[in-house]
């Protein structure tokens with residue numbers, strides 16, 4: 382896929398996110414300064430902690446799953462990017478299966494990128510598991526970028542945009558942007574603050590038919 386355009390789009394969005402995070406911390410510092418209920422020592426300590434957050438936390442944490450190359454080195458000033466692959470083709474990519482990666486951890490990343498990976502995973506239930514793992518590893522208000530061949534959404538007997546959005550919604554991800562190129566679908570979801578109630582399991586069922594349809598499918602239990 383076109384990595385340059387993928388990087389451009391995600392770059393713009395991530396810069397906005399860093400700026401918004403900085404604004405929030407600055408506002409918190411102002412609040413502490415104006416707080417008349419705490420001692421000046423307490424104020425100093427709180428302000429120091431918040432300033433530390435700016436130093437340490439102004440970088441967004443990104444995970445690129447199934448990465449053929451390091452796609453985010455140019456953005457390293459404001460992005461802490463980790464890239465993993467089952468079979469890394471170059472240095473800098475961690476050799477790891479996503480299903481064994483950071484097991485037991487949660488809320489680690491601001492952004493998770495699944496570019497042409499879901500369709501690479503062979504079983505429909507493993508694809509569902511991959512999305513579930515993303516939910517665990519993504520921070521609240523974090524984002525997940527998913528790129529899929531358009532055929533997976535536009536021409537599958539068992540899968541379409543509506544079903545995908547429902548599935549993601551069940552994981553508490555809201556669709557915030559989508560774009561189709563000639564052959565690819567680009568989708569960006571944001572993890573909502575509170576878990577929504579509703580359907581959580583999605584079985585294989587026909588959503589369209591026709592002899593030219595493919596059998597791409599994601600199931601979730």
Ligand SMILES: C[S@@+](CC[C@H](N)C(=O)[O-])C[C@H]1O[C@@H](n2cnc3c(N)ncnc32)[C@H](O)[C@@H]1O
Nearest residue numbers: 382447448449466467468478479496497498501
């Ligand atoms: C088609 S390539 C996509 C490469 C790149 N992200 C892109 O958009 O061009 C799919 C990659 O996903 C990797 N992959 C598949 N399943 C994986 C898993 N469970 N954990 C880590 N990487 C995986 C494969 O090794 C392969 O390199």
